[in-house]
Amino acid sequence: MAKTKRQIIEDLKLIDIVAEIIDSRIPISSQNPDIKEIIKDKKRLIILNKSDLACEKENKKWVTYFENNNISAVLVDSATGKGIKDAINEINEIYDKEKYEEKGRIGKSIRIMILGIPNVGKSSFINRIAKKNTAQVGNKPGVTRQKQWIHVSDKIELLDTPGVLWPKLDNEKIALNLAYTGTIKNDILSITDIGYEFLKLFQKRYLENLKQRYKLNEDEINDILQIEEQREKTLALMALIAKKRGAIISGGEIDYERVANILLEDFKNGKLGRITLETVGDGSQR
Ligand SMILES: Nc1nc2c(ncn2[C@@H]2O[C@H](COP(=O)(O)OP(=O)(O)OP(=O)(O)O)[C@@H](O)[C@H]2O)c(=O)[nH]1
Ligand SMILES: [Mg+2]
Known part of the structure; x- marks a missing residue:
């Protein structure tokens, strides 16, 4: 460099x-x-x-x-x-x-x-x-x-x-944003973790887009929204999307890696709608 x-x-x-x-x-x-x-x-x-x-x-x-x-x-x-x-x-x-x-x-x-x-x-x-x-x-x-x-x-x-030029990779948030958009491969986190982090961030501002894309109905989503603990909530949402998409391993277990891939691919291809991950005033500007 x-x-x-x-x-x-x-x-x-x-x-x-x-x-x-x-x-x-x-x-x-x-x-x-x-x-x-x-x-x-x-x-x-x-x-x-x-x-x-x-x-x-x-x-x-x-x-x-x-x-x-x-x-x-x-x-x-x-x-x-x-x-x-x-x-x-x-x-x-x-x-x-x-x-x-x-x-x-x-x-x-x-x-x-x-x-x-x-x-x-x-x-x-x-x-x-x-x-x-x-x-x-x-x-x-x-x-x-x-x-x-x-x-x-x-x-x-x-x-x-x-x-x-090279981006700033020593900041974890930036490295994740670049992984979501496919700019860099994130060697530290697994695809499953990147997909999880993406969904955690994404559902806060773009829940409607998720509902539309994966045809999540109100009852299903409301149950999940009741969950207070962030991790549990995100994993439940991931599981719901997995079910809708048939990302299930034989035996009925959720295939988290596959659902992570689905989410990230859909985002990259614009299938989740027009999305801005960093907004003016959200603290990303140093
Ligand atoms: N939707 C959309 N896709 C774009 C746009 N610009 C580039 N792309 C896509 O983004 C990818 C990267 O584009 P490149 O022009 O190769 O990017 P680059 O900066 O030259 O990449 P490197 O040479 O690898 O550094 C390609 O798949 C392009 O088709 C855009 O404005 N909109
Ligand atoms: Mg180029």
Whole structure:
């Protein structure tokens, strides 16, 4: 990772704006903790990617949150290309401000670099933003080290390789969030435990989604909601979902591993609805 970081810092010399791609479902956990130190005073644009999988109301709140912290942010869905135009507009906007401050940059294109932790959609974003102008890839003369630049518009060029940074894994809550979204494999906890932790968190805010997805009826769910002890309650809910889905081992025992897999797969594929796991003001922002 130290080598990658050095490479990024070296590449940054050529860059005007850093676009940091994050996952809209977990906007804090999917940031790189060292980003500020790495990019220093470079202009930064936050791309809240996978916005199609996150709750619309929360998406808007996160944009406001970043803007209140003087960081431009746009909602993007790189799977369909929604929001790509907004990202381009925002890049022009950031640059225009800069242009007046800095002489000699007028007429030159804006150079962008994509940064982000694994699996947030860096490549998808690059493909989307580049496709607009039939991705002209070529060597740019006058750059010491040969770099591939992708022509985005008359004004914007993109470094073809994204900088892959590492998330903050020493915090258990963050590591779990990244395991739920499938960003990292969690080697410490079993799938069953990850599924359990997910359900514990999920049922607090998205009980309706569970009811809908697994066709849980009111009587069944009300009995479970009466249970005071958190662990017991979550396990009862897990067992109920297992029954609905036939995650039963011969002999009638609950197959907890299988139900954990069902829950996590359904979440990853958006089958549980549009979900935001980290909300503004829930204490995830340090
Ligand atoms: N629904 C949805 N899926 C997305 C979006 N962006 C990317 N994906 C999916 O997320 C997964 C990871 O996307 P990539 O573009 O490969 O992510 P990356 O950041 O380049 O990943 P690495 O190169 O492994 O670090 C793929 O399955 C994509 O199809 C999005 O905006 N919405
Ligand atoms: Mg990639």
